[in-house]
Amino acid sequence: MIFAPLSLQGAWRVDPEPRGDARGLFARIFCAEEFGAHGLVARWVQMNVSLNREAGTLRGMHFQRPPAADAKLVRCTAGAILDVLVDLRAGSASFGAWCAVELTPDNRSAVYVPQGVAHGFQTLAPDSEVTYCHSAAYSPAHEGGLRYDDPAVGIDWPLPVANLSPRDQNNPLLAELEPITA
Ligand SMILES: Cc1cn([C@H]2C[C@H](O)[C@@H](COP(=O)(O)OP(=O)(O)O[C@H]3O[C@@H](C)C(=O)[C@@H](O)[C@H]3O)O2)c(=O)[nH]c1=O
Numbered sequence: 085m086i087f088a089p090l091s092l093q094g095a096w097r098v099d100p101e102p103r104g105d106a107r108g109l110f111a112r113i114f115c116a117e118e119f120g121a122h123g124l125v126a127r128w129v130q131m132n133v134s135l136n137r138e139a140g141t142l143r144g145m146h147f148q149r150p151p152a153a154d155a156k157l158v159r160c161t162a163g164a165i166l167d168v169l170v171d172l173r174a175g176s177a178s179f180g181a182w183c184a185v186e187l188t189p190d191n192r193s194a195v196y197v198p199q200g201v202a203h204g205f206q207t208l209a210p211d212s213e214v215t216y217c218h219s220a221a222y223s224p225a226h227e228g229g230l231r232y233d234d235p236a237v238g239i240d241w242p243l244p245v246a247n248l249s250p251r252d253q254n255n256p257l258l259a260e261l262e263p264i265t266a
Pocket residue numbers: 132134143144146147203204205222249
C-alpha cells in the first residue's frame with residue numbers, strides 16, 4: 085500500500101498497489117502491520133455503509149468526542165464522493181483547516197481520518213456508496229457536528245448541496261465548538 089500524508093497532520097490517503105492478471109486484479113486495502121508502522125490505528129470495531137441516491141448529497145461534518153473519539157478509514161465502493169476532513173484538535177497547527185480527497189471505486193483510494201478530525205462527504209454521482217471502518221463504537225452521547233458551510237472553515241463543496249439531514253442543517257459553527265483534546 086502507498087501512504088500519502090494529507091495536509092492535516094495524522095490524516096492520510098491510502099492507495100492500494102494492485103497486481104493485475106488475466107482475471108482482473110488483487111490488492112491489499114488494509115494491513116494492521118503497515119498501518120501500525122505508520123502510527124495509524126490498526127484495530128477497527130465497527131464497519132458502516134451508506135448509500136446516497138442523488139449526486140450532491142452531503143453528510144457531515146461529524147466526529148465523536150473522547151472517550152469515544154474514533155479514527156475512520158473511508159472508501160467509496162460505488163459512484164464517487166469528495167471526502168472532506170476538518171481539524172478540530174486543540175493546539176493543532178492546522179486547527180480549523182480542511183482538506184479533501186476524491187474517492188471512487190476505480191481509484192480504490194481510502195482516507196484515514198484521525199481522532200479529533202471531523203469527517204463528511206458530498207456525492208459526485210448518483211447511487212454512491214461509502215463504506216467505512218471505525219476505531220470506536222457509535223456513541224450518540226459523544227457525537228458532535230460542525231456546520232458544513234461554516235464560512236470560517238470555507239469548505240469548497242463542488243456541487244449544489246442536497247439532502248442534508250435535519251441534524252446537519254443545525255450543526256454548530258467552529259467558533260461555537262469546544263476544540264477536541266485527546
Ligand atoms: C453513525 C451511526 C448512526 N446510527 C443511526 C442513527 C440514525 O438513526 C441513523 C442515521 O445516522 P446519521 O444520520 O448520523 O448518519 P450519517 O449522517 O450518515 O452519519 C455518518 O456520517 C459520516 C459523514 C460519518 O463520518 C459517520 O461517522 C457518521 O457520522 O443511523 C447507528 O445506529 N449507528 C451508527 O454508527
